Amino acid sequence: MYTRIYILRFPKDIVDQPIICQLVKQFDVEFNILKATILPQHEGVMILELRGHRENIKKGLSYLKGLDVKAESIATSIHRDDERCFQCGACTGICPTGALALKRPEMAVIFDAEKCSGCGLCVTVCPVKAMEVSLDRISGFSESAFDVH
Ligand code: SF4
Numbered sequence: 001m002y003t004r005i006y007i008l009r010f011p012k013d014i015v016d017q018p019i020i021c022q023l024v025k026q027f028d029v030e031f032n033i034l035k036a037t038i039l040p041q042h043e044g045v046m047i048l049e050l051r052g053h054r055e056n057i058k059k060g061l062s063y064l065k066g067l068d069v070k071a072e073s074i075a076t077s078i079h080r081d082d083e084r085c086f087q088c089g090a091c092t093g094i095c096p097t098g099a100l101a102l103k104r105p106e107m108a109v110i111f112d113a114e115k116c117s118g119c120g121l122c123v124t125v126c127p128v129k130a131m132e133v134s135l136d137r138i139s140g141f142s143e144s145a146f147d148v149h
């Protein structure tokens, strides 16, 4: 199973259509809406976790692209709050790319943002929510602009 988190931007003329449901119906891709909002100029924006076979996700994204929906991976928006991280190591076992890894002999948990693919698995597994998606780094948004789902 392949998991990725994407930021989707919907043009205003399709913002009220149930397009996302088609990902399940047509492409067998599960989704989880993490955040969603409609901006003042009526562009719709969603942060969406997609789960499924890699090829199906690819097809689903192509479908969205055909509807003029822009999708970008949140890989560059993942960061670690070093004040919260207490080096428990839980994330290192789940990170598929080695972006989170144990450094020996210090046994320190290192986060290498360059290796991060944006799968979001560490965000869900971290017991103190030290791994975060930095919404303020996403152009046009602030945390307060979102309705939490
Ligand atoms: S799971 Fe969270 S607290 Fe534990 S090492 Fe990873 S980032 Fe730090």
Ligand code: SF4
Residues within 6 Å of the ligand: 078, 094, 095, 096, 097, 098, 099, 100, 115, 116, 117, 118, 119, 120, 121, 122, 123, 131
């Ligand atoms: S650090 Fe690893 S687990 Fe976390 S989002 Fe990046 S690739 Fe996924």
